[in-house]
Amino acid sequence: MEKWKTVSISKEIDLKIFKAQWIKRENPQSLLQSEFIVLNSPNWVNVIPITSDDKVVMIKQYRHGTDEITLEVPGGLVDDGEDPADASVRECVEETGYFSSERPIYLGVNRPNPAFLNNYCFSFLWRDVEKRFNPKFDSNEEIEVVLFDLDEVYNKIERGEINHSMVLNAFFFLKLFLK
Amino acid sequence: MEKWKTVSISKEIDLKIFKAQWIKRENPQSLLQSEFIVLNSPNWVNVIPITSDDKVVMIKQYRHGTDEITLEVPGGLVDDGEDPADASVRECVEETGYFSSERPIYLGVNRPNPAFLNNYCFSFLWRDVEKRFNPKFDSNEEIEVVLFDLDEVYNKIERGEINHSMVLNAFFFLKLFLK
Numbered sequence: 001m002e003k004w005k006t007v008s009i010s011k012e013i014d015l016k017i018f019k020a021q022w023i024k025r026e027n028p029q030s031l032l033q034s035e036f037i038v039l040n041s042p043n044w045v046n047v048i049p050i051t052s053d054d055k056v057v058m059i060k061q062y063r064h065g066t067d068e069i070t071l072e073v074p075g076g077l078v079d080d081g082e083d084p085a086d087a088s089v090r091e092c093v094e095e096t097g098y099f100s101s102e103r104p105i106y107l108g109v110n111r112p113n114p115a116f117l118n119n120y121c122f123s124f125l126w127r128d129v130e131k132r133f134n135p136k137f138d139s140n141e142e143i144e145v146v147l148f149d150l151d152e153v154y155n156k157i158e159r160g161e162i163n164h165s166m167v168l169n170a171f172f173f174l175k176l177f178l179k
Numbered sequence: 180m181e182k183w184k185t186v187s188i189s190k191e192i193d194l195k196i197f198k199a200q201w202i203k204r205e206n207p208q209s210l211l212q213s214e215f216i217v218l219n220s221p222n223w224v225n226v227i228p229i230t231s232d233d234k235v236v237m238i239k240q241y242r243h244g245t246d247e248i249t250l251e252v253p254g255g256l257v258d259d260g261e262d263p264a265d266a267s268v269r270e271c272v273e274e275t276g277y278f279s280s281e282r283p284i285y286l287g288v289n290r291p292n293p294a295f296l297n298n299y300c301f302s303f304l305w306r307d308v309e310k311r312f313n314p315k316f317d318s319n320e321e322i323e324v325v326l327f328d329l330d331e332v333y334n335k336i337e338r339g340e341i342n343h344s345m346v347l348n349a350f351f352f353l354k355l356f357l358k
Contacts (some may be wrong), residue, residue: 001248001323003241013192013199015216017295020194025243027319034319036243037194062182063293064204064215069180070293110344112292114242114249116196121344140206140213144180158355165289165300165344172351176337 002028010035017041017077018117037116044112044121046075046170047088049098049129055147057098057129062142071146071156072167075121084122094136096145098129108173112166123170125177181207189214196220196256197296216295223291223300225254225349226267228277228308234326236277236308241321250325250335251346263301273315275324277308287352291345302349304356 004025011022018041026033049057056073063070074092078084085104093099104124112121137143148156156162157171183204190201197220205212228236235252242249253271257263264283272278283303291300316322327335335341336350 001239001241001321003246003248004243006246015199017216020192020199023243027321029321037196038244060180062180064183064202065217065295065297066290066293067182067185067297068290068293069182070290072293109339109342110347111245111247111249111342112344114245114247114251114343116244118244118246142180142206142208154355160288163288163290164293165291165348168289168348168351169344172347172354175351175354176333 004028007033012040015039018119039117041117041119042080043078043084043119044075044166045078045084045087045091045124046073046121046166047092047104047124047126048073048107048170048174049092049096049100049126050150051098051130051147052128054150056150056153057092057096058146058148058153059095060144060146070164071162072164073170075166078122085124088122088124088126092126092129093133095141095143097131097133097135098145099132100126100129102127105177107170107177110166110169121166121169123166123173125174183207186212191219194218197298218296220296220298221259222257222263222298223254223345224257224263224266224270224303225252225300225345226271226283226303226305227252227286227349227353228271228275228279228305229329230277230309230326231307233329235329235332236271236275237325237327237332238274239323239325249343250341251343252349254345257301264303267301267303267305271305271308272312274320274322276310276312276314277324278311279305279308281306284356286349286356289345289348300345300348302345302352304353
């Protein structure tokens with residue numbers, strides 16, 4: 001199977017957290033050209049912070065896409081040139097105030113949506129975190145920190161109380177890592 | 180924690196597989212209003228088809244978002260008013276030609292991205308499938324069907340050879356279902 005050939009990018013629209021690009025590509029079989037819309041996005045990161053007494057540090061926040069309050073782990077955009085592990089540390093500290101002198105452990109990476117997004121989402125485990133700082137929200141963020149046992153987190157996943165796909169991916173990777 | 184109040188939708192851009200909407204919302208604490216971009220998308224579905232001799236029916240296809248060839252399970256958009264289980268049957272037959280007289284079993288549902296997408300992705304298991312039809316691709320689809328033992332699929336996930344987040348979610352739900 002062959003990849004398509006990129007012919008040109010004809011238009012670009014700024015959607016704040018990514019750019020929509022109209023990309024013309026050529027089918028390697030038929031040589032016909034068609035236009036596809038791709039969201040050109042920074043990479044994402046998330047992290048499962050766990051305290052020394054095995055509590056998972058999670059956050060509740062209002063989300064504008066689903067117009068719902070979700071239960072998640074810390075995460076966000078990887079800055080340009082930033083190491084994903086450093087981004088996971090930064091996001092965890094900003095959103096929860098929890099920190100550890102350990103380095104985060106890489107769990108895995110996913111493609112959020114190969115059909116229309118060009119980015120990666122990296123997942124990490126951060127052990128022995130403790131509350132060290134006050135969370136630093138931007139003006140449109142309001143975040144509540146909640147701690148759960150890991151077993152309870154998996155129960156919540158089975159009950160559908162945690163349903164953010166990137167968060168589910170992180171806990172799937174953790175399950176494979178811990179097995 | 181409170182949800183924000185939706186004030187208005189001021190602009191909409193058609194991006195083919197979803198619409199980008201500029202939504203003005205009011206912060207329930209500060210009462211300040213801000214504008215957020217939400218992708219208004221149909222729901223998605225995917226399905227893990229398994230033959231009576233325990234082979235998982237997967238597909239390889241070129242994906243325009245990542246500009247890569249991916250290994251996935253069948254899936255796609257749920258049509259307006261369509262039952263997600265019926266959509267999973269339709270997508271599996273169209274993409275692979277595999278069919279079963281059993282009904283698909285619901286595994287779980289995720290929110291692909293609560294931050295900017297308003298839709299759900301439903302995952303199903305479809306047992307005892309067999310090759311019954313010729314796959315029916317649209318003009319921009321080229322799909323190769325490949326069969327793997329379930330253990331090999333989980334090995335491929337650990338090696339990063341399967342990395343589509345929605346596909347990972349389906350196999351995570353399957354792991355929880357089979358445990």
